[in-house]
Amino acid sequence: MRPYTRISGQFTRCGTSLLRNEAGFNFARLGRRWNSNGQVAGDKVAESIEREGTLFVDSIFPIRLGTWDIRHYLSAYNRPEVINALKETLSKVKTSGFKVESVEPRVKDGGAFVKFKYTQLTQPADGEQPLDPPALEAEIKRQVKELGGIKSWLGDNKGDVWLVRGRPWKEDMRRYASNDMKVYFEGPDIYQETLYDILRHYGQVSNISNPVPVPAGNLRYSTIQFSTLRAATRAHNCVHGFTLVDEPAIPGLKGDNKPTRLATVYERKVKTQAIWDWLTSHPRIVVPVMVFLLGSLSYLIFDPIRSFMVQAKVVGWLDYHEFRIVKWIRRNTIDRFSFFGKKSSRQERSGGSGNESIWKDRKDAENTLRGYLSDLPSTIAFVHGPQGSGKSSMLTRALKNADRHVLVIDCELLNKGKSDADVINGLAAQTGYWPVFTWFNNFTNLIDLASVGLIGQKTGLSSSVETQLKEVLEVVGNALKGVSTRYREFERGKEIKKDFQEQTEAHLKEALAKIQLGTYHDGRVDAVAGTGVTSELGIGDEKMTEKDEDKPRKPPPAVENAVIATQERVINAKEAIKEKLEEDPEPQESFDDTSIPKKEGWAGSAVHTVQGAVQGIVKEGKKEAEKLIPGQWKGAKEETEGPRPVPTYSERTEIDEEIRALPVVVIKNYATKTKFTDELVVVLADWAAGLADGGIAHVVVMSDNRDNGRKLEKALPAKPLTSIAIADADSSTALSFVQDRLAQYGVQSNLTRQQKIQIDRLGGRSSDLEALCHKVKNGMPVEMAVEDIITRGVAELRKNAFGEEEEEAKSMRWSPQQVFFILKALSKSTELPYYDVLLDFPFKGDEAALRSMEHAELISITTSDGRPSTIRPGRPVYRYVFERLVNDEIFRSVQDIALNDKAIASAESTIRACEDELLKLEKIRPLDSGILASGASRQRADFLLKKMYEAETKLEKLEAANAVLKKGLKKP
Structure with a gap:
């Protein structure tokens, strides 16, 4: 160092x-x-x-x-x-x-x-x-x-x-x-x-x-x-x-x-920006990992919560109206006041007879639906009929006493959404799906835009409306499985609890009866014989059986009555024999007394006579007593039980319990026309088919149009649909409905012949009949009420068939000339041949226009042997609406001129085509001349000239008709 x-x-x-x-x-x-x-x-x-x-x-x-x-x-x-x-x-x-x-x-x-x-x-x-x-x-x-x-x-x-x-x-x-x-x-x-x-x-x-x-x-x-x-x-x-x-x-x-x-x-081992720098510099690794983590988070955390909320929606766990405390408060507060929801005595007496009368034509449909709901699901029940024909009320009746959990999805409410988020939120609200993050899709769209700039491709986080609908319905389907499982567990637990209570009560009653008779035995208080360590339980010192009872058991009332009756008959027999013996000491073969059972071949002294008679009476009394005991018990049981109860869990078969546990999914207003129809209809059809095919729930789809069932058939191609058709009521049933409903409203229902004729103009559509009854209830005469309904129908038809604005008219899938042609023809006839209308002018094979008018309920197309047969008005009252609309001279003239102009254009096109072909034939005529010529060009020319003549004649007539119509428009 x-x-x-x-x-x-x-x-x-x-x-x-x-x-x-x-x-x-x-x-x-x-x-x-x-x-x-x-x-x-x-x-x-x-x-x-x-x-x-x-x-x-x-x-x-x-x-x-x-x-x-x-x-x-x-x-x-x-x-x-x-x-x-x-x-x-x-x-x-x-x-x-x-x-x-x-x-x-x-x-x-x-x-x-x-x-x-x-x-x-x-x-x-x-x-x-x-x-x-x-x-x-x-x-x-x-x-x-x-x-x-x-x-x-x-x-x-x-x-x-x-x-x-x-x-x-x-x-x-x-x-x-x-x-x-x-x-x-x-x-x-x-x-x-x-x-x-x-x-x-x-x-x-x-x-x-x-x-x-x-x-x-x-x-x-x-x-x-x-x-x-x-x-x-x-x-x-x-x-x-x-x-x-x-x-x-x-x-x-x-x-x-x-x-x-x-x-x-x-020195920090991990710098502040190190993680962020690494994440931003490796998007090809980070983005897929983020997608996986977000999906895992939703699957592990939110999906169980959503499944629970859907089950709560179906079963009604969170419905405060079903809480006991809320029911008790309502029963002791609001329901005590007569002006809260009180029915009139007249309505109570009628008991909904109007509904019963109009239901006569729908009994078969109701029975078919009940049969579908009482069996394991394998297909979809498709209920179709015109709007206002009573499909919802029929379904309500079928489910009234079924004691089933029902989930209702109304497509009409979903189709009112103005954006994708509104549709998703609407479906989530109807099914109980929560929480739902519709804003997340907008956020993922921004991420996709950013990822395209970073890595050159989308992340795949964003999803379409169809994908989001499938995700919601997948969670709902899993929740419906849980509903069935929870129902079976609940019923099983309730039955076990009930059995335990019955066993406990029976044990207590038996113990009480033994205590009263002195034969109750409890090992904890047994008698003890002896003293000290040599003592033992004194079982023999206690009363254990019926023989040890303090007093003899009282016989059943039936046995007592039989014994008393036998004793009386024995006394009567003795007196009768005594009297006979006094008159004739030796009984003869002719002796006969209906009050005494006669024993064949008996004769002898008076002692033998009395003994034989008494033995016969006693034997017969025993037989009667034996018959009385089970009869009396059976009668007593019927008196205590009253009406036949619902079978218990143990009495029901396994299949019955499985059916009762399955929820019912109802899809209303299926395939209502909107911009979301295609996506929503396809997703719902696939989901409904999966529920029915998997045995998860009974699925009932209600639609106003029979053709909407084809979408369901595509989703479930291997099995036919349970099709249930609902038609309008006939004249007599419609009249009975109106009379009964007016009686419920407290209105005098003695209808005159003229009023019945006016009611018959409305047909059997229940919505129109209900509207009539409400108008009459409010003081409007029957004639004026029917006229008001027809007038409103004219205004609705002008808007729905022709459009109030130019843009609205362009958005329709049919032309004004096509719909006016149908209205004009149906104002003169109750029905039209389908294919004759389809192939003739102005449709010329345009089947989409007819189907669109059917979806708009302007017309209804009936079928025969699975193919379209006839065309009728969309509502029975529309026949008179069509007449009223066609009788409007100004409106009819304008529409006729437009229809004639289109026919004139078609005729002119035919004439020009014939002229062009004739010019071509003129060039090839030298080739078809001479001795060996077949004359084919001449025959073709003759045909074209004839066809051109017919078109020209038609054109001249249409031009003349237009001239007359235009003169009529000049009048004030």
Whole structure:
């Protein structure tokens, strides 16, 4: 180790120890000692001077590794105790006048600074040797060890003392200890050997790096790696601020003798921006990992919560209306007042007879649906019928007494959404799916845009509406499985509890009966025979059976009545025989008495006669008593039980219980036309098919259009749908419905013949009949009510069929001429042949226009043998609406002119096509002349001329008709 020293605040290389003046510790060489003024003492008189120094005591507190380190807060409870123990221990050190001045905790580095004073001999007497700082440090360590060490915050004595050589920086910044430490050189660089000699004293040094090149104006530094964290904290607090002058490494070279101040700083192993820099520089690795973590987070945390919320929605766990306390409050508050939801007595007496009357034509549909719900699901029940035909009420009746959990999804509410987020939120609200983060999709779209710029491709985080709908419905499907499982467990537990209660009650009743009869036996209170160790239970001393009862058991009432009757008959028989014997002592064969059972072949003395009669009566009485006992028991059982109860869990078969546990999923207004129809319909169809095919739930799909079932058939191609058709009621049923409903409203229902004719104009659509009843209830005559419904239908038809604005008309999938052609034809006829309309003008095979009009409920298409057959009005009342609309001369004239113009354009196109082909035929006619000519060109020309003549004739008629119509428009 090369020597170094410090003179007047500077260090030079020398060969002895380190002394300290006011500026610090100095090294002296060859026994030369320096006083505070830097002069050598030449005499041998003992002199001393009081010095100050600083100790660093380590390992008394935990080293704080970061803001998250809770040990820092735990050690605060006994911190004063540790400081007091430290003062007490150091106060017992007796060397060189050692005296503690103050103690300053350095909690962040797990130690404390101790300022002390000691006496240093500047001129020792003969035989005395002054203590240099290393010797002073060693002496203090030795005495502290003899005193048992320094107490730490954990109660052990692992603390140690170290002499501070520099000027420690007592900062409180968020710079936490680390094994790696940077040593900055404020002056010339220090060699590795010198750094090792200085720092090895505090612990094992693992590595020292050479000073790294730095930009001009920055300090050069070396990085020192310690093997332990405690060694790094000791070095940092003892060496920081240490100033020295290093000699050249090669002897003989002359150094510049410039001092170098050492500044130590902990080096963070993980820089503040290191993680972020790595993440941003490796997007191809980070982005897939983030996608996986987000998916795992949703699957592990949110999906179970969502599944539970869906089950709560289906079962009604969170419905406060079903809480007992809410029911009790409502029953004792609101329901006590007559004006809250009270039915009229007339309505109660009617008992919904109107519904029953209109339900006669729907009994088959209801029975079909009940049969579907009473079997294990394998397909989908598709209920279709025009709007307002009573599909919902029929379903409500079928589910009324089924005691099933029902989940309803209304597509009409979903289709009202204006954005993708509205559709997702609507589906989540109807199914109970929560929490839902619709904003996350917008966020992922931004991430995709950013990833395209970073890695050249999308991350795949964003998803379409179809994918999000599938994710929601997948969770709902899993929740429905849980509903079935929980229902079975609940029913099984309820049945077990009921059985236990019945067994307990039966046991108590039996014990009570035995107590009353004195035959109850309890082993805990048995009689004891004998005394002492020879005693034994006196089983024979207790009454155990019915023979030991205190009093004879009373026979059943049926037996008593039979015995009394037998006794009376015996007495009567004796009296009758006595009278006969008085008249004729020897009974003859002709003796016959219907009151006495006759025994064949009996005869003899009076004694034998009486005995035979009595034996016959007794035998017959026994038979009657035996018959009475089970009969009486059976009658009593029927009286106590009353109506036949619902079968219990144990009485139901396994299949019945499985069916009762399955929930029912109802999808209403399926395939209602909106911009989301295609995506929503396909997703719901696939989901419903999965539920039915997997036996998870019964699925009932309700739609206004029969053709919507084709989408379900595509999702479930292997199995046919359970199709349930709902049609409008006939005239008699519709009339009965109106009469019964008016009776419920308290309106006089004696309808005249003219009023019945007016009601018949509405047909059997229940929505129109309900509207009529409400209008009549509010005081409107039947004739005016029907007229008002037709007038409203005209306004609705103008808007829905022709559009109020030009843009709205362009968005329709049919032309005004097509819909007017249908209206005009149906105003004259109740139905039209489907294919005749399809192939003729103005449709010319445009089947999409007809299907669109059917979806809009302007028309209805009936089928025969699975193919379209006829076209009818969308509602029965539309026939009269069509008539009213066609009878409007101005409207009819405008539409006829537009329809004729389209026909004229078609005729002109036909004429031009014929003209062009005739010109071509004129060129090839020479080739088809002569003896061997076939005359094909002439036949074709004749056909074209005939066709052109027909088109021309039609065109002239249409032009003339338009001229007449236009004259009519000139009238005011």
